[in-house]
Amino acid sequence: MTGPGTNVSQACAACKHQRRKCAPDCPLAPYFPPHRQAEFLNVHKLFGIRNIINAVKTVDPNQREIVVRSMIEEAELRVMDPVGGSCGMVKSLYDKCEQVKVELDMVFQQLAICRAKSKNVEVRRGVRSFYDNLMPRHPGNGALRPPRNNIEISKKTSVKNENDGVEALQIGVNEEKGAKKMRNIDINKESREIEENDLDKEDVKQ
Ligand SMILES: [Zn+2]
Incomplete structure (x- = not known):
């Protein structure tokens, strides 16, 4: 387990990367345990250690987990897409939504055509039946x-x-x-x- 009270041998990923002793009140220890070294490196590369600590300390304790999770995900997206990052992912999803809307409109048009054809067939049958009776x-x-x-x-x-x-x-x-x-x-x-x-x-x- 990590967090307050973590000793030097079990330093959090942040302290291990900074090569310093992980104090019992280390603000990053609860969120970057030793096995999350890769995640910390991504976040550190994007935000820097000082911004990470400031972001964690400036929000309420019950929201710190959300802040760290958000920073981790944003850093991972930046690794996946160094140019677009999270913005690139949003744009990609937006474009996909627009494409799906176009496909949905085409499906509705095909559905309207099929319904019109079905209605015409019924009308033709009615007319044929009418003249057959005549x-x-x-x-x-x-x-x-x-x-x-x-x-x-x-x-x-x-x-x-x-x-x-x-x-x-x-x-x-x-x-x-x-x-x-x-x-x-x-x-x-x-x-x-x-x-x-x-x-x-x-x-x-x-
Ligand atoms: Zn630490």
Whole structure:
């Protein structure tokens, strides 16, 4: 153990380096025991023995350990980076934070793109499902039938609605009616005139 009461043979690292007797009231003995010789040499090289002792004596006893620890770490950083020292370490960490912020922004942008793509896929599925429902189906196997006839009927009825000035809205409605008309034609051709008449009546109502 070191500290107050340390004899000459167990001199603290500071007294050993100064080649002097380590007094019982040596102010550096509690913080630089003999096995911390390397740490003391770093601190001594950066601050000098007088500044070390002054720094320890000018603060409260309960803060002296913190002061010495701070000086040791600063001296070690100076050894690691003789040019920048602790300031170089702070700058390095600051630059790393800025780099991480840039990467984080890129991740958020990619996330926004993925979310937008996912939303577009859902919209496309909804539109496809909507038009699948509009297309006529074979009465036997339920397979989709070519929409060409459906379109022709739609054109036929949409001409009427152009006069109403709401063509875009009416096209969808007319296609649905056209699909209904095509299915009725396939199932029972005799009902064609009846179905068309019914649809024409609905168009007149609109
Ligand atoms: Zn000493």
